[in-house]
Amino acid sequence: MTETLTIGKALNLGLRRAMEDDAKVVLMGEDIGKLGGVFRITDGLQKDFGEDRVVDTPLAEAGILGTAVGLAMRGYRPVCEIQFDGFVFPAYNQIVTQVAKIHARSKGRVAMPIVIRIPMGGGIGAVEHHSESPEAYFAHTAGLKVVAVSNPVDAYWGIQQAIAHPDPIVFLEPKRRYWEKAEVDTSATPDPLFGSRVVRGGDDVTLLAYGPMVKTALQAAQAAADEGRSIEVIDLRTVSPLDLDPVFESVRRTGRCVVVHEAPTTLGLGAEIAARVTETCFHSLEAPVLRVGGYDTPYPPSKLEEEYLPDLDRVLDAVDRAMGF
Amino acid sequence: MTALRQATEVVDPVPGASAPHLPQQPDLVQLLTPEGERVEQPDYSLDISDEELRSLYRDLALVRRWDVEATALQRQGELGIWASLLGQEAAQVGAGRALADGDMAFPTYREHGVAWARGVDPLDVMSLFRGVDNGGWDPVARRFNLYTIVIGAQCLHATGYAMGVQRDGSEDAVLAFLGDGATSQGEVNEAMVFAASFAAPVVFFCQNNQYAISVPLERQTRIPLYQRAAGFGFPGVRVDGNDVLAVLAVTRAALQAAREGQGPTFIEAFTYRMGAHTTSDDPTRYRLASELEEWKLRDPIARLKAHLSRDGIADAAFFESVDAEGDELAARIRTGTVEMPDPAPSSMFEHVYAEQTPPLAAQQAEFEAYHASFEGGVER
Ligand SMILES: Cc1ncc(C[n+]2csc(CCOP(=O)(O)OP(=O)(O)O)c2C)c(N)n1
Ligand SMILES: [Mg+2]
Numbered sequence: 001m002t003e004t005l006t007i008g009k010a011l012n013l014g015l016r017r018a019m020e021d022d023a024k025v026v027l028m029g030e031d032i033g034k035l036g037g038v039f040r041i042t043d044g045l046q047k048d049f050g051e052d053r054v055v056d057t058p059l060a061e062a063g064i065l066g067t068a069v070g071l072a073m074r075g076y077r078p079v080c081e082i083q084f085d086g087f088v089f090p091a092y093n094q095i096v097t098q099v100a101k102i103h104a105r106s107k108g109r110v111a112m113p114i115v116i117r118i119p120m121g122g123g124i125g126a127v128e129h130h131s132e133s134p135e136a137y138f139a140h141t142a143g144l145k146v147v148a149v150s151n152p153v154d155a156y157w158g159i160q161q162a163i164a165h166p167d168p169i170v171f172l173e174p175k176r177r178y179w180e181k182a183e184v185d186t187s188a189t190p191d192p193l194f195g196s197r198v199v200r201g202g203d204d205v206t207l208l209a210y211g212p213m214v215k216t217a218l219q220a221a222q223a224a225a226d227e228g229r230s231i232e233v234i235d236l237r238t239v240s241p242l243d244l245d246p247v248f249e250s251v252r253r254t255g256r257c258v259v260v261h262e263a264p265t266t267l268g269l270g271a272e273i274a275a276r277v278t279e280t281c282f283h284s285l286e287a288p289v290l291r292v293g294g295y296d297t298p299y300p301p302s303k304l305e306e307e308y309l310p311d312l313d314r315v316l317d318a319v320d321r322a323m324g325f
Numbered sequence: 326m327t328a329l330r331q332a333t334e335v336v337d338p339v340p341g342a343s344a345p346h347l348p349q350q351p352d353l354v355q356l357l358t359p360e361g362e363r364v365e366q367p368d369y370s371l372d373i374s375d376e377e378l379r380s381l382y383r384d385l386a387l388v389r390r391w392d393v394e395a396t397a398l399q400r401q402g403e404l405g406i407w408a409s410l411l412g413q414e415a416a417q418v419g420a421g422r423a424l425a426d427g428d429m430a431f432p433t434y435r436e437h438g439v440a441w442a443r444g445v446d447p448l449d450v451m452s453l454f455r456g457v458d459n460g461g462w463d464p465v466a467r468r469f470n471l472y473t474i475v476i477g478a479q480c481l482h483a484t485g486y487a488m489g490v491q492r493d494g495s496e497d498a499v500l501a502f503l504g505d506g507a508t509s510q511g512e513v514n515e516a517m518v519f520a521a522s523f524a525a526p527v528v529f530f531c532q533n534n535q536y537a538i539s540v541p542l543e544r545q546t547r548i549p550l551y552q553r554a555a556g557f558g559f560p561g562v563r564v565d566g567n568d569v570l571a572v573l574a575v576t577r578a579a580l581q582a583a584r585e586g587q588g589p590t591f592i593e594a595f596t597y598r599m600g601a602h603t604t605s606d607d608p609t610r611y612r613l614a615s616e617l618e619e620w621k622l623r624d625p626i627a628r629l630k631a632h633l634s635r636d637g638i639a640d641a642a643f644f645e646s647v648d649a650e651g652d653e654l655a656a657r658i659r660t661g662t663v664e665m666p667d668p669a670p671s672s673m674f675e676h677v678y679a680e681q682t683p684p685l686a687a688q689q690a691e692f693e694a695y696h697a698s699f700e701g702g703v704e705r
Pocket of ligand 2 (some may be wrong): 506532536
């Protein structure tokens with residue numbers, strides 16, 4: 001069955017299906033019950049599944065993640081909503097020292113099938129702490145997997161796959177794209193969760209993005225095509241583990257690679273990707289791998305966020321530099 | 326999970342009205358009834374002049390006028406968001422006016438009434454909600470910290486500041502603001518542990534406005550919030566948050582105790598968020614309109630006005646002059662907000678460090694050069 005869904009609605013339906021499929025799935029978070037979450041991702045779920053399965057928690061992120069650990073140990077599959085990216089840090093201790101390490105610590109005897117949903121990134125005109133891109137903190141932590149969806153199809157399937165997965169997953173949702181629509185075939189066979197995907201073919205430059213920047217990358221590729229440049233766009237889809245084989249294959253053809261993310265450039269995902277591409281495709285490269293990211297400043301007040309966030313111009317500028325090498 | 330449901334049911338609809346397992350405490354300190362009648366409280370007597378009473382009214386009315394204007398400006402697209410203080414004017418003005426000049430206050434994001442009492446220019450608050458900066462005032466000069474949006478974090482800062490005051494041998498006191506929801510945060514509880522342990526001169530001023538966005542108080546606590554203080558080892562008191570006189574008296578007393586080395590106090594200002602959580606919120610999804618109607622009967626401004634009129638402390642001309650002043654203030658806020666210039670793009674690189682780093686300076690230079698490249702009209 002095919003439906004036109006926004007990313008937000010696709011997540012909502014995906015959560016609903018996951019809850020129907022497995023009675024152990026428990027949603028936890030601030031304002032996710034009656035209100036349906038500040039972005040309405042859990043809209044209607046408490047009404048249909050009850051307060052024991054859709055839990056409005058006290059206002060405490062360490063509490064949410066810490067009790068999720070206990071629930072997981074008791075056989076539940078907690079899906080924790082963090083209201084905004086900037087508010088995950090009270091829970092950071094639990095995520096990094098406990099959620100991430102319990103499987104290894106227990107020699108595999110205790111699994112941590114926890115999903116941590118975080119609306120991520122900027123571009124919504126918000127005040128401080130509502131526009132952060134914290135993916136690298138999590139990707140740098142062994143034991144966590146990090147997924148960053150970019151579209152309704154991946155949102156719908158990805159959230160279900162993440163919930164069914166045995167390892168803890170930080171599930172990043174592109175908050176400024178929540179309202180983007182696409183056709184979702186809810187009876188299709190989904191792509192695997194941890195795989196990157198070529199979303200536009202091209203020969204001149206390989207352009208990599210994930211989450212909210214995929215749309216920007218595709219727009220840049222279209223604008224470049226109008227100027228006669230052929231750009232291949234790859235949606236990484238998963239930030240940890242990285243699936244770089246399709247990237248290597250692409251870069252061997254194009255010889256040029258540009259990585260885009262909203263997070264600060266220094267020590268962001270682009271740094272890891274640039275190193276890996278250079279190590280693996282050194283002899284095919286015609287230019288260094290270039291990064292387009294946020295600046296190494298705090299996320300600025302919203303009047304300046306358009307200056308901070310990578311946009312079409314900055315991506316195309318990097319493409320020009322890669323081509324001009 | 327019936328146990329959970331049962332536990333929910335035993336909580337009184339007016340939280341704290343009955344808690345039979347706990348020692349009896351004076352439940353709600355009130356100096357002014359909702360009808361505007363003065364009542365005496367032996368522990369919190371307030372000697373206040375007519376002049377002061379009128380100026381409290383003026384503050385309440387002006388702060389509300391500012392709030393109404395800000396909500397309108399947000400609706401018109403001039404602010405990104407606005408966190409309204411509607412209904413909490415007395416709690417905030419009362420607490421703010423209790424501060425001595427040297428005292429330091431640590432607000433959340435809703436304390437516009439305290440900002441006002443500290444002499445912060447409303448436009449320096451508007452700039453935050455417009456997305457121009459993170460608050461334009463000087464927190465050191467105003468003795469009013471910048472707004473803290475991460476729930477509860479400022480309670481630890483306030484406590485540490487108070488520990489500094491102790492080391493200085495000064496008589497300053499510190500006022501930490503928090504919401505009912507914030508009381509669940511680990512950091513807030515750590516702040517109370519530190520404050521108690523070191524007998525720090527800090528007062529925790531909790532505006533219990535009954536909600537944390539959509540989540541009602543009973544999700545955060547099973548006992549009246551002020552009674553939590555006993556567990557940390559310092560006094561807790563519940564004050565009628567819609568009674569500016571009671572709030573002023575109780576906060577003054579708590580700050581004075583802190584000054585005198587008696588350590589922290591927890592004040593629960595019992596009040597109600599009469600508006601939405603912010604302009605992004607839709608309270609019809611989680612609470613009944615009838616609740617608001619009930620609280621309107623306890624409106625903090627109407628109450629003081631009734632008192633001033635009844636006791637002949639202010640006349641119609643006074644109220645008219647405050648209204649006129651409110652309109653002027655609103656006009657100034659409107660013009661100042663609409664005409665507020667955007668920050669310079671490269672200002673985001675400034676002040677990241679006290680000592681700028683070479684890599685960031687280089688990034689800034691690159692950013693400026695990139696920007697300049699568009700000025701010749703080569704923008705795509
Ligand atoms: C650590 C953290 N988590 C979540 C949020 C999102 N948030 C903003 S306000 C709020 C509710 C706060 O409730 P309360 O403490 O009662 O203060 P009130 O807004 O009612 O004044 C929440 C959950 C936040 N700002 N910080
Ligand atoms: Mg509250």
